[in-house]
Amino acid sequence: MKTCHYCSSNSLICKGKRGLIQRYYCKSCHKYQQDMYRYRLYDPKDDKMIKLYHCEGLGIRSISRILGYSSNTIMRRILFLGFSVTKPAYLESNQIYEVDELCTYVGRNHSSHHKWIIYAINRSTKTVVDVAIGSRSRDNIGKVIGTIKSLNPRKIITDKLPVYVNLIQPIKHDTHRYSNNHIERGNLTLRTHIKRLFRKTICYSKNLNMLKASILLYLDHRNWKLDAL
Ligand SMILES: [Zn+2]
Incomplete structure (x- = not known):
């Protein structure tokens, strides 16, 4: 009997597929899950690597292949990181x-x-x-x-x-x-x-x-x- 990743209950049912991978639905915590995932879970420590690769001429799909995240994750992180940048204040004159x-x-x-x-x-x-x-x-x-x-x-x-x-x-x-x-x-x-x-x-x-x-x-x-x- 399968148990839920989130609440360890036994109330999982098969519900839908992603390609050939079976997805399960938990009737007690109402969450979806699957046995295998194609991409790994995002680790915020990799923000640094995404930034570095992005600024060295790599595209979104290259970064996705190197780091093992989906291209959607990379795009979401670039958007988030880009819009959290603040412009420095300049105090120069006569330039x-x-x-x-x-x-x-x-x-x-x-x-x-x-x-x-x-x-x-x-x-x-x-x-x-x-x-x-x-x-x-x-x-x-x-x-x-x-x-x-x-x-x-x-x-x-x-x-x-x-x-x-x-x-x-x-x-x-x-x-x-x-x-x-x-x-x-x-x-x-x-x-x-x-x-x-x-x-x-x-x-x-x-x-x-x-x-x-x-x-x-x-x-x-x-x-x-x-x-x-
Ligand atoms: Zn559950």
């Missing part, structure tokens, strides 16, 4: 900042599904000051520029996107060629370290929240610095 947008997509690679990672770095420390993910709208770009303006910048360097001119106005604005080289190098770092930003692969984001969580998790792992390692 030079570079702002740029990096294009990616959610769902399918078509101009209607394009999303942009808009972020700003301090030119001398390579620290990411703020990041906004979504459309390349005035609102999203304005958020990043607003954060920089609150730090009393000396100069802001951007590409030649017209929306910047109005947003930056009283502050010195530079759009010269090669002047935003540091942040363009940062884009390459992001593209090599985060699997969903790789080009010419079949790995991509299906959900905007997942994209946001993975970028925040990566920045937290690097202590919000995009310097060469």
Whole structure:
């Protein structure tokens, strides 16, 4: 006679199957269980490993295969860990900042599904000051520029996107060629370290929240610095 894992009673009945594996239902504690499970139970100590693998260019299914958890568990943890990241407070002033947008997509690679990672770095420390993910709208770009303006910048360097001119106005604005080289190098770092930003692969984001969580998790792992390692 089978006994329940949870309450040790003998009131288990067969109820449903997952593939070929029989599931049991306990009539006294009302819980479902099975003899064998394909994936192991999640151990929060592995948060560290998920974070490390995620930030070293491994995709969700690679992490799932290495750690023996289901891909759904990995996705849930990345979402949870990503959204529990807090941005550090900056107390600098009179610095030079570079702002740029990096294009990616959610769902399918078509101009209607394009999303942009808009972020700003301090030119001398390579620290990411703020990041906004979504459309390349005035609102999203304005958020990043607003954060920089609150730090009393000396100069802001951007590409030649017209929306910047109005947003930056009283502050010195530079759009010269090669002047935003540091942040363009940062884009390459992001593209090599985060699997969903790789080009010419079949790995991509299906959900905007997942994209946001993975970028925040990566920045937290690097202590919000995009310097060469
Ligand atoms: Zn039970």
